[in-house]
Amino acid sequence: QVQLQESGPGLVKPSQTLSLTCTVSGGSVSSGGFHWYWIRHLPGKGLEWIGYISYSGNTHYSPSLGSRLSMSLDTSKNQFSLNMFAVTVADTAVYYCATGSSYSLSQDYWGQGTLVTVSS
Amino acid sequence: DIQMTQFPSSLSASVGDRVTITCRASQTINGFLNWYQLKPGKAPQLLIYAASSLHSGVPSRFSGSVSGTDFTLTISSLQPEDYATYYCQQSSDNPPLFTFGPGTKVDVK
Numbered sequence: 001q002v003q004l005q006e007s008g009p010g011l012v013k014p015s016q017t018l019s020l021t022c023t024v025s026g027g028s029v030s031s032g033g034f035h036w037y038w039i040r041h042l043p044g045k046g047l048e049w050i051g052y053i054s055y056s057g058n059t060h061y062s063p064s065l066g067s068r069l070s071m072s073l074d075t076s077k078n079q080f081s082l083n084m085f086a087v088t089v090a091d092t093a094v095y096y097c098a099t100g101s102s103y104s105l106s107q108d109y110w111g112q113g114t115l116v117t118v119s120s
Numbered sequence: 121d122i123q124m125t126q127f128p129s130s131l132s133a134s135v136g137d138r139v140t141i142t143c144r145a146s147q148t149i150n151g152f153l154n155w156y157q158l159k160p161g162k163a164p165q166l167l168i169y170a171a172s173s174l175h176s177g178v179p180s181r182f183s184g185s186v187s188g189t190d191f192t193l194t195i196s197s198l199q200p201e202d203y204a205t206y207y208c209q210q211s212s213d214n215p216p217l218f219t220f221g222p223g224t225k226v227d228v229k
Contacts (some may be wrong), residue, residue, distance in 0.1 A: 041158070046223045047158070047164075047209075047223075049209075049217075049218035084223050098164075100166070101215075104154075104170055104173075105154075105212070106166055106209075107154075107156075107176065108156045108169075109166075110125050110164045112161075
């Protein structure tokens with residue numbers, strides 16, 4: 001079974017860049033037919049899809065966040081990463097990485113999540 | 121954009137109760153509707169994908185169904201570990217877009 005673990009700073013200052021990495025075990029980020037997702041849970045609110053990167057490196061971002069995002073794969077480390085630029089306090093959330101089949105378009109396996117607080 | 125509404129927003133139930141949660145899409149979504157369970161401090165769990173397919177390892181008391189633009193998650197007999205918040209999600213690939221419903225919190229009656 002695929003396992004995922006998020007890592008990165010828990011505190012980011014406003015206007016700076018939020019950088020997170022997801023380390024994958026039990027599967028390969030270069031395996032065909034899988035998408036690698038980032039999703040966040042905003043405090044007191046619901047879940048929000050941020051974007052995904054495919055096994056081939058193609059990226060697709062939420063229209064509301066896309067101009068501030070960059071995602072990448074590191075096949076040598078079996079990781080994928082998220083950079084979110086020019087963050088504000090509204091970006092404070094629990095950030096999850098996840099993966100799932102590109103056919104079912106579901107997030108079958110998730111990391112535990114990491115809390116990122118945006119504050120000066 | 122497709123909007124997802126979910127009701128009720130919360131419900132109180134007892135162990136053994138039958139629980140039903142509904143998610144409604146603002147337009148036809150061709151069955152790409154998933155259900156997730158979220159508990160504080162735990163990784164979210166996929167329960168149902170493609171409206172009615174049970175994800176591997178998920179207990180059979182969970183089921184999903186669809187009627188038009190209304191999607192339903194049913195827990196046939198609520199267990200103590202089922203107290204959680206449940207989210208529906210519409211997913212599409214042309215263009216890629218994933219929209220969650222606002223969630224339904226199930227707590228102890």
